[in-house]
Amino acid sequence: MFVNRVSELELLKKRYASGKAEFFVLYGRRRVGKTELLARFCEDKRAIFFVSDLGSEISLRTALSAAVNTVLFGPNQMNAVYATWEDLFHALAQAAQNERLVVVLDEFPYLATAHPPLATILQRVWDQTLKNSQIMLILCGSYIGMMEATVLGYQSPLYGRRTAQYLLEPLQFQDARLFFPSFDAADQVRAYAVYGGTPAYLHTLQPHQSLSDNILDGILSRGSFLYDEVRFVLQQELREPRNYFAILQAVAAGKTRLNEIKQATGIEGATAYLDTLQQLHLVERTVPVTESQPHKSRRGIYRLKDHYLRFWFRYVHPNRSQLERGGAQIVLENQVIPEIDHFSSLTFEEVCQQTFWQAGLSGKLPFVPTKVGSWWNANEEVDLVILGEKDAVLVECKWTSKPAGMDILAELERKSTLVRPELENRPIRFALCSRSGYTPQLMKTAEARTDVMLFELADLVRSETQT
Numbered sequence: 001m002f003v004n005r006v007s008e009l010e011l012l013k014k015r016y017a018s019g020k021a022e023f024f025v026l027y028g029r030r031r032v033g034k035t036e037l038l039a040r041f042c043e044d045k046r047a048i049f050f051v052s053d054l055g056s057e058i059s060l061r062t063a064l065s066a067a068v069n070t071v072l073f074g075p076n077q078m079n080a081v082y083a084t085w086e087d088l089f090h091a092l093a094q095a096a097q098n099e100r101l102v103v104v105l106d107e108f109p110y111l112a113t114a115h116p117p118l119a120t121i122l123q124r125v126w127d128q129t130l131k132n133s134q135i136m137l138i139l140c141g142s143y144i145g146m147m148e149a150t151v152l153g154y155q156s157p158l159y160g161r162r163t164a165q166y167l168l169e170p171l172q173f174q175d176a177r178l179f180f181p182s183f184d185a186a187d188q189v190r191a192y193a194v195y196g197g198t199p200a201y202l203h204t205l206q207p208h209q210s211l212s213d214n215i216l217d218g219i220l221s222r223g224s225f226l227y228d229e230v231r232f233v234l235q236q237e238l239r240e241p242r243n244y245f246a247i248l249q250a251v252a253a254g255k256t257r258l259n260e261i262k263q264a265t266g267i268e269g270a271t272a273y274l275d276t277l278q279q280l281h282l283v284e285r286t287v288p289v290t291e292s293q294p295h296k297s298r299r300g301i302y303r304l305k306d307h308y309l310r311f312w313f314r315y316v317h318p319n320r321s322q323l324e325r326g327g328a329q330i331v332l333e334n335q336v337i338p339e340i341d342h343f344s345s346l347t348f349e350e351v352c353q354q355t356f357w358q359a360g361l362s363g364k365l366p367f368v369p370t371k372v373g374s375w376w377n378a379n380e381e382v383d384l385v386i387l388g389e390k391d392a393v394l395v396e397c398k399w400t401s402k403p404a405g406m407d408i409l410a411e412l413e414r415k416s417t418l419v420r421p422e423l424e425n426r427p428i429r430f431a432l433c434s435r436s437g438y439t440p441q442l443m444k445t446a447e448a449r450t451d452v453m454l455f456e457l458a459d460l461v462r463s464e465t466q467t
């Protein structure tokens with residue numbers, strides 16, 4: 001099963017069709033599907049696809065030489081090794097002189113580390129010959145920090161050479177749910193809350209088993225792929241993980257403001273760590289949707305960007321001693337199951353947000369949204385506010401087992417008086433999204449009013465995506 005990535009493939013195809021040399025940089029966190037995407041793209045093309053590993057400069061040059069020669073001259077030439085990287089890149093330029101040639105260097109940071117002058121050499125050959133050829137060079141990497149240092153950043157010799165760069169994001173809910181179509185709608189949201197949109201993590205799910213059995217066997221049990229996955233990935237990205245781990249754990253536990261994070265971790269210099277974690281796309285700082293200058297906002301809060309990171313820091317990392325002694329069932333029963341709905345409620349808001357964006361952009365809302373996000377002040381918050389040029393909808397997302405009633409609408413109307421001053425005279429409408437439906441009285445009210453919309457869980461999980 002290969003899910004979505006339609007717009008990414010389109011972008012790559014467009015560049016391929018440009019008729020000139022292309023230098024495409026694809027990056028994104030581990031397991032997000034970079035290699036798979038590029039493999040699909042290269043399927044029907046004249047392409048050299050090379051995945052680096054932790055080998056030495058000579059072993060990587062030998063392996064890449066073999067890959068290059070096999071594609072350019074056939075398997076008989078496999079043993080000829082280019083004496084220098086210059087020779088190798090010039091050979092690529094030669095081969096791409098009159099004919100499109102795609103060259104993928106996957107896990108490029110490994111190459112750059114094995115041979116530090118490589119970025120400078122590539123830049124030189126690019127400027128001399130490659131840029132005038134028909135090459136489509138794709139550099140790809142997981143270690144986002146390293147990609148930014150070796151290819152994307154100002155300080156890199158390759159800076160300014162790229163013709164396109166793309167950060168591959170995890171799949172959204174509508175795609176992720178295709179990995180567990182047999183779950184009911186509520187469990188699909190819960191599963192997305194736990195696994196997020198990383199295809200490699202979604203692949204571990206056994207759809208014929210219940211969600212809790214999946215969590216037990218595939219996450220909480222020692223030796224399972226996901227049990228140590230976060231530690232493994234973070235240790236590769238971060239040299240001194242201890243303080244980062246403490247900060248990530250605090251944020252996962254709901255400490256979202258800077259002073260709360262400092263207090264929970266005792267780390268005075270938390271800001272610097274948070275900056276790095278943001279650069280690594282592990283943490284994001286969000287501000288109320290109405291803020292016009294996000295960087296200056298005093299209402300910024302920190303959140304973990306990745307769902308599975310959130311789950312791991314909430315339930316695996318803090319319970320490690322118990323889990324190491326075989327206590328997976330106890331952690332599941334005493335913590336995960338009782339809290340799963342509380343844990344999933346934030347994801348439900350995110351699913352609603354994704355749905356409103358999609359609906360709005362495909363003309364299914366009364367107006368085109370320009371921004372969708374949460375709003376909060378020191379004491380109160382509104383789950384979502386959908387802003388258009390001249391419209392605003394305030395949304396309450398209820399992830400509870402009881403039908404939502406008039407009190408929920410009244411509460412949202414009360415909060416609208418707090419948000420109104422920031423809405424620049426836009427008329428306000430209200431929308432409710434509820435996992436468990438609505439009371440008859442609220443349904444009647446919504447029918448009678450043009451400024452109230454009700455959405456059921458089924459409306460929100462209905463899929464229109466491609467596979």
Ligand SMILES: Nc1ncnc2c1ncn2[C@@H]1O[C@H](COP(=O)(O)OP(=O)(O)OP(=O)(O)O)[C@@H](O)[C@H]1O
Nearest residue numbers: 001002003005030031032033034035036142199200
């Ligand atoms: N769009 C997709 N639909 C379904 N499965 C996918 C998709 N993208 C990737 N996968 C699967 O997810 C797993 C991880 O993908 P892949 O190896 O491409 O990720 P990556 O970003 O290159 O990871 P790494 O950085 O760890 O090398 C693979 O098993 C792959 O087949």
